[in-house]
Amino acid sequence: MTRVGVIGAGAFGTALASVARLGGNNVTLWGRDPAQITAMQAQGENTKYLPDVALPEGLHLTNDLGDLAQSDIILMVLPAQQLRSFLARADLPTQAPVLLCAKGIESDTGLLQQQILTESLPNTPIAVLSGPGFASEMTRGKPTALSLGCDDPKTGAWLQGVLSSQTLRLYLTQDTTGVALGGALKNVYAIACGLVVGAGLGESARAALMTRGFAELARLAASMGAKTETLMGLSGFGDLALSCTSLQSRNFAFGEKLGREGAFGTGKTVEGIATAQAVLALAARQNVEMPIAQAVADVLDGRQEIAQALHTLMSRPLKPEA
The missing domain is CATH 3.40.50.720 (NAD(P)-binding Rossmann-like Domain)
Incomplete structure (x- = not known):
């Protein structure tokens, strides 16, 4: 045994x-x-x-x-x-x-x-x-x-x-790097999706954030040697799908309450709060652009309101999807 x-x-x-x-x-x-x-x-x-x-x-x-x-x-x-x-x-x-x-x-x-x-x-x-x-x-x-x-x-x-x-x-x-990054970074995008849902911005906005958030996640992971198939699997796509769509997710629930009430605090561990800042420092070292993660960090730190952060994202230069 x-x-x-x-x-x-x-x-x-x-x-x-x-x-x-x-x-x-x-x-x-x-x-x-x-x-x-x-x-x-x-x-x-x-x-x-x-x-x-x-x-x-x-x-x-x-x-x-x-x-x-x-x-x-x-x-x-x-x-x-x-x-x-x-x-x-x-x-x-x-x-x-x-x-x-x-x-x-x-x-x-x-x-x-x-x-x-x-x-x-x-x-x-x-x-x-x-x-x-x-x-x-x-x-x-x-x-x-x-x-x-x-x-x-x-x-x-x-x-x-x-x-x-x-x-x-x-x-x-x-691929331990891919497994670790998929699990950690999805928390940031779960907060983002919670903010969108709580603020009443609609399911289309949530779907867009999930999709573009996954693209950010995959870019950073690839720059650190993770495999694409790992991120397409359970620890990346699978965990992202679950965490961005259910109030059982502590990170999504935190973002939803913040978007709906403007109130912090859940009484539970919300790893995405600390991860939002950590991933930006990591992305800077890897020279990877992560605008959604930046927007989440800005909202959590009080540098932008949710509407301002959304405007910043929607005003970015138009580009091919990648």
Whole structure:
């Protein structure tokens, strides 16, 4: 029985831990808040993030990282902006591959999470998981398919076999850059689509933003060596389609409320906020133009109103579609 350690007891961490446990693995879920872990143990569910969904029998809950010392795999499900500080104080098992499952780019440096992890644990095998999967649906046994990126084909195939199940299908690629960028950048365009819908600008505008946003995403990813087929797959197109069309998406819901009420704040982690600025710095280094991402960052920072940002986009010089 494979020992799976999951770091991060939010919605997605709990969902992955539950699916892995139901798949027959020995799973330990770690959360930093002792009170939350105690409540989950007592109530048999993650009331804070996934209410009314029972945790599977045999799932071990802990706030002691030492309980993950013998893990065969570590699933890292912390927000991207917390990863570096966590690694600075954590003592992870060096023999276990780390599968990065959260989506985002470090705002201060523009680094992908696998780059941060390599700096801290240079000898640790790394993989990246991303794609269109809502935690609430995964935990309820709804069918989900995700992309699994791993440089080493043998390690990737092993992870794929261990973590795939009757309800979770993983598709393997060696393009970790494409998987990471697809998952991170779609959050920015989900906010953009939320802004458009919340402001009442119509479905045509949303479709245009999704399409042109994908073109931006693909240009940046290609400049960093990602493969087009990766971006056309689950972690790029698939995740973009899901996140830009459903209020279950935290980023879309955030943008929709901002567009409708002019109000910030959801009480949930919205990775696209930090990613919007990080991706602009990354695009500048790669000499890639990303006007939609720029418009989102301008709105979030208060430099432009939504109507102004739309006017800026619609006033850009006419050009061939590419």
